[in-house]
Amino acid sequence: MKKYLLLFIIAVFAMSCSKKVEVKGKITGGSPLERIELIEASGVATLPLMNIGVNKDGTFTGNFDAPKSGMYLLSYGGKRNLIYLKGGQKLEISGNAMTFPTEYVITGDAKNNNDFFMATQKYLATYAQTVNMNELMSKDEKTFLKGMEKVQADINKNIDENVKKFSPDNEVVTWKKNDLSTTLLTILNQYEMGHKQMGNPSFKVTKAFTDFAGKLEENKDVLVKEHPLYREYLLTKMSPDFQKYAQAKTAGKTDVTTSELFTEYLKKNQKDLSQTAKDYLLAFVMAQSDIHPGSPEKTVEKIKKIIDEDIKDATIKEDLKKIQFAINGFKIGEPAPEASLVKADGKSYNLSENKGKPYLLAFYASWNPYIGEATTPVLKEVVNFYKSKMNFVFVNVDDTKDQFVKTSSSLLKGITGTNVYGENGLNSDIAKKYGVYAFKLPCFIVVDKDGKIASKPFFNLGDPELVTVLDKQTGLSAPKVNPNVQLQPGLGMDPAAVAAQQAAAQQAPQQQANPQPAQTK
Numbered sequence: 001m002k003k004y005l006l007l008f009i010i011a012v013f014a015m016s017c018s019k020k021v022e023v024k025g026k027i028t029g030g031s032p033l034e035r036i037e038l039i040e041a042s043g044v045a046t047l048p049l050m051n052i053g054v055n056k057d058g059t060f061t062g063n064f065d066a067p068k069s070g071m072y073l074l075s076y077g078g079k080r081n082l083i084y085l086k087g088g089q090k091l092e093i094s095g096n097a098m099t100f101p102t103e104y105v106i107t108g109d110a111k112n113n114n115d116f117f118m119a120t121q122k123y124l125a126t127y128a129q130t131v132n133m134n135e136l137m138s139k140d141e142k143t144f145l146k147g148m149e150k151v152q153a154d155i156n157k158n159i160d161e162n163v164k165k166f167s168p169d170n171e172v173v174t175w176k177k178n179d180l181s182t183t184l185l186t187i188l189n190q191y192e193m194g195h196k197q198m199g200n201p202s203f204k205v206t207k208a209f210t211d212f213a214g215k216l217e218e219n220k221d222v223l224v225k226e227h228p229l230y231r232e233y234l235l236t237k238m239s240p241d242f243q244k245y246a247q248a249k250t251a252g253k254t255d256v257t258t259s260e261l262f263t264e265y266l267k268k269n270q271k272d273l274s275q276t277a278k279d280y281l282l283a284f285v286m287a288q289s290d291i292h293p294g295s296p297e298k299t300v301e302k303i304k305k306i307i308d309e310d311i312k313d314a315t316i317k318e319d320l321k322k323i324q325f326a327i328n329g330f331k332i333g334e335p336a337p338e339a340s341l342v343k344a345d346g347k348s349y350n351l352s353e354n355k356g357k358p359y360l361l362a363f364y365a366s367w368n369p370y371i372g373e374a375t376t377p378v379l380k381e382v383v384n385f386y387k388s389k390m391n392f393v394f395v396n397v398d399d400t401k402d403q404f405v406k407t408s409s410s411l412l413k414g415i416t417g418t419n420v421y422g423e424n425g426l427n428s429d430i431a432k433k434y435g436v437y438a439f440k441l442p443c444f445i446v447v448d449k450d451g452k453i454a455s456k457p458f459f460n461l462g463d464p465e466l467v468t469v470l471d472k473q474t475g476l477s478a479p480k481v482n483p484n485v486q487l488q489p490g491l492g493m494d495p496a497a498v499a500a501q502q503a504a505a506q507q508a509p510q511q512q513a514n515p516q517p518a519q520t521k
Contacts, residue, residue, distance in 0.1 A: 019065040019087040023050065027076070029097035030058035033367050034077045035438060038064060041071040041082060042226045044283035045319035047326060051426050051438045053367060053399050058097070067315070069171055070226060074101045084113045084172045116168035120176055123158045137191055141205060144191055145212055148184060155180050178223055181216040182230040188213050189237060224277045231284050234277065238270070245269060257299055258289040263310050279313045282306070283320055291324050293459070300328050326435040329445065330453040336361075336445075339430035341395070341420040344405045349420045351393065355451050358473040359391035362417075363436050363443040365398050365425065366407040375442050378461045380415050382470075389474035392417030397425045397436060448473055 023038070031054060038050040049072075052062035066072075069086040081101040085091060092108040095101060106114045136147045159176055162168075188209070195203045217223065223230040246261045262285045266278045273281075290303055303324060311317045330336075341349040351361075362379065364371050383392050394417050396404040401421055408419040422428030426438060435457075436443060446455035446469050454473055458466040467478050 019067070020063055021066045021085055021087060022063045022090040023052070023093070024061040024091070025059070025093040025095075027054055027058045027060070027095055027097050027100050030054040030060075030100075031077075031097065032056055033369065034097075035367060036060055036062075037073075037075040037438065038083075038085075039073040039075070040067055041073045042228065043067065043319055044280065044287060044316055045323040046287070047319075047323055048437055048439075071175065074104075076101050082117070083110075084117055084175070085110060086113075086169075112166050113168045113172045116162050116166040117172060117176065119162045119166065120155075120159055123162075124155065127154065127158075133187070137187075137194060141209055145208060148187065148212070152180065152184060175226060178219065178227060179229075182223060182227045182233060185213060185216050186229065186233050186236075188216075189233060193236075221274055221276045224274075224280045228284070231280055234281060235284065238265075241269065255298070257302055259286045259303055259306055263306055275312050279311050279316045282311065283316050286320065287323060291320075291327055293327055293457070295328060297332070300324070300331075322435075326437060326440070327457075329435065329455075329457040332453055332455070334453045336447045336451050336453050337433045339433050340423060340428070341430060342401070342423065343418075343420055344408060349418065351447070352451060354391045354393065354447070356449055357391050358389070358449050358454065359393055359447050360386075360470070361393050361395060361434075361445045361447060363395045363397060363431075363434070363441060363445075364411075365396065365438075365441055366403060366411065367398070368438075368441045371442060372411055375461065376411055376415070379412075382461055383416050385478060386470055386474050386476060387416050389476055390470070394419050395430060396421045397428060397431055397441070399425045446470065446473060 023036075034054055036050070036052050036054065037048040039046055039048050049066070050062055050064035052060050054060045066085055066087045070084065071082050072085050074081050074083045077097065077100070079100070079102055081104070083091075083093075083101075083104075083106075089110050090108050091106070091110045093101075093104050093106050093110075095104040131147075131151060136144055139147070156177065159173065159180075163173055192203070192205055192209075224234070242262065242265050245265050246258075249261055249264070250256050259282070263282060266273065266282060270278065286303060286306065290299055295303070304321075307317055307320045307324070311320060336351060338351055341351070343349050351359075360382075364375070392415075394408065394412055394415075396408055396419065398404050398407060398421075401423070404419075404421040408421075412419060422430040425431070426436065430436070434445065440457065440459065442459070444455075444458045444461065444466065445453065446466070448454040455466065455469045460466070471477055
């Protein structure tokens with residue numbers, strides 16, 4: 001009996017500690033071309049944790065590992081909303097394609113928390129229309145503070161009323177009250193800065209003002225961990241001082257990154273700030289300023305060093321490494337990793353089969369509209385120009401192998417190359433190893449004849465830098481583009497063939513060439 005009791009206790013403990021969130025639901029009128037994504041709202045990496053497709057009947061199902069209980073950004077069809085989730089939950093959510101996820105209905109064990117959250121959000125939208133904030137901001141400090149105290153009391157009263165109505169977990173109630181504190185702090189800072197900018201740079205607030213702000217900031221480390229808006233508040237307050245520091249440090253220099261300057265500034269000018277706050281703020285600045293597709297190799301290496309040496313929190317450190325890899329890719333010269341791939345006939349495929357000849361890895365999915373509209377016509381020209389000197393491997397990351405078979409036989413028909421599939425799509429072995437996410441599709445990486453990475457990830461076949469790499473690897477020389485041909489930014493034209501110029505110029509509006517993961521605000 002004791003044995004079975006022990007097993008039961010172990011099973012319950014395992015369930016309570018599970019990070020897995022099961023997601024299922026239906027979007028009435030939903031499109032198979034749209035994707036549902038979930039992103040941790042308080043994280044620093046903001047990379048999608050889940051990307052699932054919608055079936056023809058609007059149903060969907062998937063799962064992801066939740067790093068922690070908290071707010072997540074739910075995205076679909078260009079619209080976003082916040083949702084509160086806990087590891088081990090089964091999220092059952094539904095809505096209409098016209099309004100989802102701005103509006104949704106939740107059943108199951110995530111219902112109470114999110115019904116509470118939605119109710120408080122709706123109250124805020126209505127309440128905001130009753131407060132003339134511009135008028136309040138123009139008042140004297142005493143009147144302004146009295147108004148802020150009333151706003152705080154009114155919203156807290158509504159929060160308490162909804163607690164009684166929906167019985168949410170304490171964690172989501174605390175989050176909501178901290179969210180209110182962050183919003184009020186932002187308004188207080190706007191008031192102070194506004195009065196300084198209205199011809200009175202020496203304007204100073206009273207002790208009553210700072211005391212009110214201090215009460216709102218009683219749990220600073222919790223605020224900085226869970227609320228990106230609070231991080232922006234702190235950075236805004238530091239901004240004037242940091243700008244002076246940066247100007248003094250960069251005089252006569254051109255190669256200093258914002259991240260380097262901010263790291264030094266935190267060490268020298270913000271000694272009273274907790275290490276937790278420093279880590280989150282530095283991560284925020286790095287993600288916003290220096291981690292992007294256009295970063296030169298020198299900057300990439302500088303950022304890696306800062307992450308390794310100056311970020312102390314292990315989770316933040318790991319998240320920053322993930323986002324830097326997702327954006328900047330492998331270091332040139334690293335071995336291209338093998339991954340599980342399969343052909344349409346079911347036979348396995350190894351990237352090492354290309355050894356002895358350079359090859360271009362092209363990642364794509366059928367639900368990405370730019371594949372058929374822009375990429376395929378230009379890709380055909382690129383392949384035809386370089387195929388005598390290099391191979392082409394087209395890696396499909398659709399949700400199912402059946403969809404891969406249909407897609408590769410239609411979209412890529414007549415294009416020389418090897419068509420392969422990464423099992424489980426964006427959750428596949430190859431997608432994880434190469435840092436492939438939905439926002440990066442389509443994505444192109446060049447590998448040399450020795451099986452080593454020869455380029456960063458490219459999102460635009462017409463990128464002159466990509467053409468330079470292809471020329472170098474093949475010994476060929478692509479025709480130059482007519483500089484008078486005007487194209488929209490994105491996947492338009494490739495200079496590999498003059499014939500592609502006109503076709504690309506006539507393409508529909510295309511994806512931006514520099515995709516970035518969603519930043520939560």
